[in-house]
Amino acid sequence: MPLLSTKSKGESLKKHRQQIEVPLDCSAHELTKSCPRSYPTTTDEEDPDSNLNATCPEYFRWIHEDLRPWAYTGITLDMVERAKATANFRLVVLNGTAYVEQYQKAFQTRDVFTLWGILQLLRKYPGKLPDLDLMFDCVDWPVIKSIDYGGPNATTPPPLFRYCKDNETLDIVFPDWSFWGWPEIRVKSWVPLLNDLMEGNQRMGWDEREPHAYWKGNPEVAETRQDLLKCNVSDQQDWGARVFAQDWKKESKAGYKTSNLADQCVHRFKIYVEGSAWSVSEKYILACDSVTLLVQPRYFDFFTRSLKPLQHYWPIKPNDKCRSIKHAVDWGNTHQQEAKAMGKAASEFIKEDLKIDYVYDYMFHLLNEYGKLLRYKPTVPKNAVELCSESMACPAKGLNKDYMMESLVKGPSVTSPCTMPPPYDPASLRNLLSEQENSIKQVDEWEKKFWENQKV
Structure with missing residues (x-):
C-alpha cells in the first residue's frame, strides 16, 4: 500500500503536506458486493509544522x-461476552x-450513525487503532450498576459502551449518534x-434577545419535563420561562419548519432538562450564546x-424548578455582562473543545486505551459482517445518505490525535468535584436570599 505522501522528508519540512482525499468507491462495491481494498492502511509521518503536542481538552x-x-x-x-445481554x-x-x-435493532437509526461514526474514525486514522472487540448498547439508560460489582467476592463488571451513565453505573460513555446526523428529526x-x-448566534446579539428562559421538547418522556411545563407563563404567574411541548408527529407533517435549531437562539436564557436519561439537546443549547439554565x-x-x-x-434545582428559573432570569437580566460572559463561555467550549476533530480524538483515545486492556486476540464473530463506508453509504437513501455524505x-x-492529558489523582478529582459542589451551593444561597427579599 503506498504511503499518503511521496514527498521527501526535506520537502515535508518546507511546507505542509496536503490531505489527500479518497472518495467512496461505490462502483467497486456495487460490482463485487464487498468492501474495496483501495483505502490507505497507514499514514505517512506527521507534518513537522503541525502542532503535534496539542493537549486534548480536559474532559478526555x-x-x-x-x-x-x-x-x-x-x-x-468472558467479560465482553457478559455484556451481550443488552x-x-x-x-x-x-x-x-x-x-x-447485530443483536437487536436500535431505536430509529442510532446504531446506523454510531457505526458510521466509527467507520469515519477508521478513515481518519487508518492503521492507528489496535484490534478491538466491544459491545454497544444504544438505549438511553445505563445498566451496569456499581453495586452489583462491589465487595470482596464480586466479579469484574462487563464492559458495555453507551451514550451516557450516572454516578451509580459503570457503562463506558461514547459520543452519541447525532454527531453524524439524526435523520428522523432532520x-x-x-x-x-x-x-x-x-x-444563528450572529443574527441576534444577547442584548436584543427575549429576556426569558426558553425550552422546547418532548415532555412525555420524563416526569421532570412535565414538571417544567408548570413553570410556563400564566395569567397568575410569570416565572420568566417560556416552555413549549414539541409534538414530533405534528412537526413531521409540517416539514419541521419550526424545529430548526439555529433559529432557536433568540432568548437570553435556554433551559436544559433531561429526558428519559441524558438528552442530545444539551450541546445544541450550550452552543447558543444564551445562559444555559441546567436543571441539575x-x-x-x-x-x-x-x-x-x-x-x-x-444550575437549576430539579425539585424547585420554577422559583429557581425565576431567580436565574432575574439575576441574568440584572447582571448582564456576567450573564453574557457565561453564555459565551459555553458556546466557545462547544465550538472549540467539542469540534468534530476532538470528538474523533476522544473516540480514538477511548478505543485505544480500551484496546490496551484486552487480554485476548479478538476474532471475527460467526455471524458478523464486514462493514465499511461504502457498504453503508452507497446503498443508503434520502437523508440517511445525505448525512453520511456530509459527514x-x-x-x-x-x-496525529491530540495528546491525552494524565489521569486525575484522587486529590485533584476530589477538588474538582468539591469546586462544582461549592458553586452550586453558592447559587442556592443567592436564591435563598433572593426569595427572602421578595417577602419583605
Missing part, C-alpha cells in the same frame, strides 16, 4: 476514570477492518449544524463532566 481525562474498573484485571473474552451490536476491528454482529451532522448555530442532571455523557457551574451554565471523512488525517 475521564477516559481513565471510565476504564478504571478494568485497569488491574484487564478485559477478558447490547445492540458487537463491533470487532481487526487490522483496521470493522466487523459487526438534525444535520455536527460540522454543518455547528456552523448553522454559530451563524443525574446523567452525563462524554464531555459534560468538564462543564463548570457559573462558568458554563447556571464523510475525506481522507487520512495529516496530524
Whole structure:
C-alpha cells in the first residue's frame, strides 16, 4: 500500500503536506458486493509544522476514570461476552477492518450513525487503532450498576459502551449518534449544524434577545419535563420561562419548519432538562450564546463532566424548578455582562473543545486505551459482517445518505490525535468535584436570599 505522501522528508519540512482525499468507491462495491481494498492502511509521518503536542481538552481525562474498573484485571473474552445481554451490536476491528454482529435493532437509526461514526474514525486514522472487540448498547439508560460489582467476592463488571451513565453505573460513555446526523428529526451532522448555530448566534446579539428562559421538547418522556411545563407563563404567574411541548408527529407533517435549531437562539436564557436519561439537546443549547439554565442532571455523557457551574451554565434545582428559573432570569437580566460572559463561555467550549476533530480524538483515545486492556486476540464473530463506508453509504437513501455524505471523512488525517492529558489523582478529582459542589451551593444561597427579599 503506498504511503499518503511521496514527498521527501526535506520537502515535508518546507511546507505542509496536503490531505489527500479518497472518495467512496461505490462502483467497486456495487460490482463485487464487498468492501474495496483501495483505502490507505497507514499514514505517512506527521507534518513537522503541525502542532503535534496539542493537549486534548480536559474532559478526555475521564477516559481513565471510565476504564478504571478494568485497569488491574484487564478485559477478558468472558467479560465482553457478559455484556451481550443488552447490547445492540458487537463491533470487532481487526487490522483496521470493522466487523459487526447485530443483536437487536436500535431505536430509529442510532446504531446506523454510531457505526458510521466509527467507520469515519477508521478513515481518519487508518492503521492507528489496535484490534478491538466491544459491545454497544444504544438505549438511553445505563445498566451496569456499581453495586452489583462491589465487595470482596464480586466479579469484574462487563464492559458495555453507551451514550451516557450516572454516578451509580459503570457503562463506558461514547459520543452519541447525532454527531453524524439524526435523520428522523432532520438534525444535520455536527460540522454543518455547528456552523448553522454559530451563524444563528450572529443574527441576534444577547442584548436584543427575549429576556426569558426558553425550552422546547418532548415532555412525555420524563416526569421532570412535565414538571417544567408548570413553570410556563400564566395569567397568575410569570416565572420568566417560556416552555413549549414539541409534538414530533405534528412537526413531521409540517416539514419541521419550526424545529430548526439555529433559529432557536433568540432568548437570553435556554433551559436544559433531561429526558428519559441524558438528552442530545444539551450541546445544541450550550452552543447558543444564551445562559444555559441546567436543571441539575443525574446523567452525563462524554464531555459534560468538564462543564463548570457559573462558568458554563447556571444550575437549576430539579425539585424547585420554577422559583429557581425565576431567580436565574432575574439575576441574568440584572447582571448582564456576567450573564453574557457565561453564555459565551459555553458556546466557545462547544465550538472549540467539542469540534468534530476532538470528538474523533476522544473516540480514538477511548478505543485505544480500551484496546490496551484486552487480554485476548479478538476474532471475527460467526455471524458478523464486514462493514465499511461504502457498504453503508452507497446503498443508503434520502437523508440517511445525505448525512453520511456530509459527514464523510475525506481522507487520512495529516496530524496525529491530540495528546491525552494524565489521569486525575484522587486529590485533584476530589477538588474538582468539591469546586462544582461549592458553586452550586453558592447559587442556592443567592436564591435563598433572593426569595427572602421578595417577602419583605
